[in-house]
Amino acid sequence: MSDPILDIRGLEKTYKGGVKALDGVDLTIRRGEIFALLGPNGAGKTTLIGAVCGMVRPTGGVIEAFGKDLSRHWKSLRRDIGLVPQELSFDMFDKVIRQVRYSRGMFGCPADEDRIEEVLRSLSLWDKRDSSIRELSGGMKRRVMIAKALAHDPKLLFLDEPTAGVDVELRRDMWRQIDALRERGVTIILTTHYIEEAEEMADRVGVINKGRILLVDDKDAIMAKLGRTEAHFTFDAPLAGIPASLQSYSLHLEEGGTCLVYRGGDGTGKGKREVAEIAQIMTREGIAFTGIDTRESTLEDIFVDLLNEPEVQA
Ligand SMILES: Nc1ncnc2c1ncn2[C@@H]1O[C@H](COP(=O)(O)OP(=O)(O)O)[C@@H](O)[C@H]1O
Numbered sequence: 180m181s182d183p184i185l186d187i188r189g190l191e192k193t194y195k196g197g198v199k200a201l202d203g204v205d206l207t208i209r210r211g212e213i214f215a216l217l218g219p220n221g222a223g224k225t226t227l228i229g230a231v232c233g234m235v236r237p238t239g240g241v242i243e244a245f246g247k248d249l250s251r252h253w254k255s256l257r258r259d260i261g262l263v264p265q266e267l268s269f270d271m272f273d274k275v276i277r278q279v280r281y282s283r284g285m286f287g288c289p290a291d292e293d294r295i296e297e298v299l300r301s302l303s304l305w306d307k308r309d310s311s312i313r314e315l316s317g318g319m320k321r322r323v324m325i326a327k328a329l330a331h332d333p334k335l336l337f338l339d340e341p342t343a344g345v346d347v348e349l350r351r352d353m354w355r356q357i358d359a360l361r362e363r364g365v366t367i368i369l370t371t372h373y374i375e376e377a378e379e380m381a382d383r384v385g386v387i388n389k390g391r392i393l394l395v396d397d398k399d400a401i402m403a404k405l406g407r408t409e410a411h412f413t414f415d416a417p418l419a420g421i422p423a424s425l426q427s428y429s430l431h432l433e434e435g436g437t438c439l440v441y442r443g444g445d446g447t448g449k450g451k452r453e454v455a456e457i458a459q460i461m462t463r464e465g466i467a468f469t470g471i472d473t474r475e476s477t478l479e480d481i482f483v484d485l486l487n488e489p490e491v492q493a
Pocket residue numbers: 194195196198199200218219220221222223224225226227
């Protein structure tokens with residue numbers, strides 16, 4: 180693997196009052212990827228981002244960004260890091276373009292009107308540059324947040340729940356924007372509790388719960404490893420038991436024998452193949468079924484299963 184852009188080891192955060200928001204987080208982010216951090220409310224996503232973006236002081240562990248220790252090189256490193264925070268925050272009476280300029284200045288970057296124009300145009304905000312923020316729709320306000328985070332050309336961009344409370348159309352629009360940033364070489368870490376967002380956008384997915392990372396892998400590998408096929412074969416007349424010729428498959432009977440349920444496979448197509456085999460065997464043996472209903476598990480099913488797994492450690 181090429182040098183990681185971000186390497187987090189053993190990160191801990193206990194807030195005053197005793198809430199342990201991060202409990203030994205190890206996470207490595209690759210240059211140029213879109214990484215989705217999935218987790219329910221209170222999992223520690225914002226705390227983790229805050230630790231990298233200098234808003235939360237960790238109580239343990241190490242963060243290296245661009246190969247350097249973040250706590251020792253914060254001043255130089257912060258220029259390469261951008262954050263679109265979860266909460267909208269700006270001066271509502273200020274003009275769009277001024278807010279974006281101001282953000283750039285905050286990072287100690289020299290004024291650069293060409294760059295500001297480029298950022299505003301890329302987010303379709305150029306026409307709104309002289310509007311005051313309060314005149315904008317919710318979606319446009321979100322875009323201004325992104326413009327502010329991009330004004331200083333960060334190489335590593337965090338988006339904390341970028342599409343929370345945003346309607347479907349705007350969400351898709353946002354995804355296109357994020358994709359365009361990746362095309363330009365920006366490494367992106369986004370947090371979300373919309374599984375669909377991770378499924379659509381991410382190269383890799385990490386699942387966090389109660390301050391611990393439960394799983395990190397390529398999205399496709401997660402689907403392959405944890406994906407399942409479920410099929411329901413229905414019958415008019417109930418079966419007395421599972422036919423001998425089908426004993427090797429993972430099957431059980433439900434609904435008084437009128438529904439034969441298959442659960443198996445691994446997301447690589449094995450499940451579908453087995454379902455087809457089962458249908459062939461039954462047809463050959465004259466076991467008449469009236470219907471087959473098949474579905475593949477989604478990232479959402481996998482996520483729910485993971486969060487419901489009994490904890491290994493107390
Ligand atoms: N400033 C804070 N002071 C005390 N507790 C906090 C603070 N911020 C977050 N927490 C707590 O830390 C845990 C993780 O919160 P957070 O990182 O915001 O999770 P997420 O972003 O995944 O919803 C939660 O239990 C939350 O209540």
